[in-house]
Amino acid sequence: MTEALSASKLADLPPEMLDFTLLKPAGALVPRLGRLSIPGRRTLLTPDFLGNTSRGAIPHISQDNFGKTGLDGVYIALEDFIEKHPQKTPPIFKLDTPDPLRRFTALPKDTIFVLGARRQPPIPSANANTNSEIGILTSVGFQVISSEYYAAAARKLQPDIVVGLADIPFGQPTVGLKRKDKMSDRTETWTRDIIAKRSTIDKSEPRFNIFAPILPIAKEVQSWYLEHLLDDMVDKISGVAIYDSHLLDELPEELQHLPRLSFDNPSSPHELLRQVGLGMDLFTVPFVTDATDAGIALDFTFPVPQKTNGTERRSLGMDMWKSEHTESVTPLTDGCKCYACSKHHRAYIQHLLSAKEMLGWVLIQFHNHEILDAFFAGVRNSIDKGTFEQDVATFEAFYEPKLPEKTGQGPRVRGYQFKAQDHGKSTKRNPKAYKSLQVPLNAFHGQQPNPNPDVRDVIDDDALVGLVGMEHVDPTEQLEGLKIEDDRS
């Protein structure tokens, strides 16, 4: 398809309509190139990734610095905004302005907003899904929302894209066949529901685009849902959200033209490449912020760098806690165009982490987003040139298979950061920071940070007070109430 043709096609669409054009015709299970356009918003060239927000912000990045991340779109979870529900109307629904979610979060006008119910990755909710509700987790505890509520919220918040509700019992290791049938039935009901609710929106009002969920169960088990999706709904949806990338193998022909958002959270760039290779288009990449929190500056390119010396596998990231960086005035990655690399050097970033200064994580976050941005640009280029498959093979041979383990302490735990798996462990993730040692007298100056890792990470007075998340909830308590089996309905 030519540029001009697609531009004129775009002009004929109603204002909020999403256009997805496959730039490189592709069959099943091959990487594909696409262009996702929504009038008034930045164009996403796919494969690409969305910024994964927390309470409307990219973690560590204040809104005035959002532009420095290079992001074209963001993923936002409704559960981040509705802790007052159901006792009170959540404040965001009282903001009386067009485009309230964008105005409230103060993100740019041209950024694509994708709204889902749950954060990525979602923390299993103690509240089981029912026929009419899904369990969520707000900053004050577990809660449920109905399909109706979700549709109303979407209408009020006016995101560009809404991912339909899916009935998935998160955190449950095995799901019985009966339960799977129910997943399929409920998801179909909810998808029909949001489509119907959207159709009632007046033509003069903004209308969101709907991405239908594809469940992480075998095709046969959700065949009714998929069939009905094709029969009655395919022309009402603008994309699919895929919870298990293996299902790309079995995606019906009639859904092939739609953009595919992955909710099959990748743990590494290799995993991203695998999904891209199967034809995935869009990702939220939680490991970017996870790496940032761990003080790891991502360090990989796709395709791999031309000049290489040595045969050892390269690490996918650099642990910025390491004292080897203390006198290094080089950027995190040579030639990186990110804000951190163009303005600062490793020595400063290492210092900031070791001093527990918040700016350390800010700078690494800029860098990690740029690395991912360049990675996807490289991926698209490689697909375009037809060298993707061999570039992936070289990448896999060149880099270690996993991101480096974290060694340093992360930033103080923010809201939501406890994980269900932490159940049973102490909820105070960061230990108290005072220690008194009897060690020989040192002259004051010229003294370097204590090399003992136990005390290296302790922190000044500032850290003793400071950020605490989830102050009204005791996560342990919540998780004790966690029930996985939800066949009560």
Next chain:
Amino acid sequence: MAPVSMPSALRYELLAKCSVTKARAATLHLPHGPVPLPIFMPVATQASLKGLTPEQLEEAGCRLCLNNTYHLGLKPGQATLDAIGGAHKFQSWPHNILTADADVSFQMVSLLKLAKVTEEGVRFLSPHDGTPMLLTPEHSISLQNSIGSDIIMQLDDVIATTSPDLARMTEAMERSVRWLDRCIKAHKYPERQNLFCIIQGGLDLDLRRRCTAEMVARDTPGIAIGGLSGGEAKDAYCKVVDTCTGLLPEKKPRYVMGVGYPEDLVVSVALGADMFDCVWPTRTARFGNAITARGVLNLRNAAYAEDFSPIEEGCQCVCCRSLDEGGLGITRAYIYHVTAKETAGAHLLTIHNVQYQLNLMKQVRQAIIDDRYPTFLKDFFAKLYDDKSKYPQWAVDALKGVGVDLLVD
């Protein structure tokens, strides 16, 4: 004592004096560019200001910030600072830096069991890891020479102003003078770094006068009044500032260390002080506290959950300016939504608070230049308190002493 001529790396350009109070407006020309006086200096203790990039600090209008000598001595350490070529390069800050030990001294004061002051220096246990440390005037200056800050501070012997021990207070004052001499001697780069003396003497005005005379005789490029902000009564604080500024030469900047509440700033300016620093405006942002002309708002209070107005109406910071004005249009409700949950919320509020403090001083300066500072003071207090009966007595008294009666319109 005979005045010692000392090189200076600054030029104090007096622009205006208030015809009623002792307030002065000036431009201070420093090695990394001119700064307006009076000035509030944000405190970037460990070469970083609470999650803001140096560029964000610059955008808020800051041209002179503080680093802490002692903290930089620990991390990244002198060897690293030497290797990298000083603190400006280390933190990519193209503007001025002032380094001080003062708040360490206060930490020592508060942890006195851990600190022991001898003629040699201060011995203490590092609050970082409990390691015993020795800090001498020579160490302090050597470190500040490595840091390369535009203004460096002498090491002083500080004890709490509230200490009733006059003998110890006298000893501390006299020792601070002797330590200044050691600092002057140790200072390697007087032609590019300005050493400021620090006047001590607690709340005893006689001691303060004696100390001022000794310090002035040493002819440092600038003069600080130290040992305050340690919990003393505000009227006693004002008497010390008033007494010291009365004895200081007109053509030198006067820095009152550790002061930063808005009402303290405007009163201290009326008493003739020019420079201030305080961690409070930026530290408090993290707890959701927004500084405004009508007082401090705690935006973690549920009352703000649905308040869609800017943090402060009319504020020109990037958060408060509307989209139409090229800002972000951040609301109190959004700050409520993120504070203490995402650090970005603290960053936004820090930007606002820094802007508030800098803008306050900008308005103060303009009022002095226009010779309407007394009116400015009256407006300032009228906004901050809804009733004259709520005005703090110390402020009323101190300003009366310099010719401004806040209670008369």
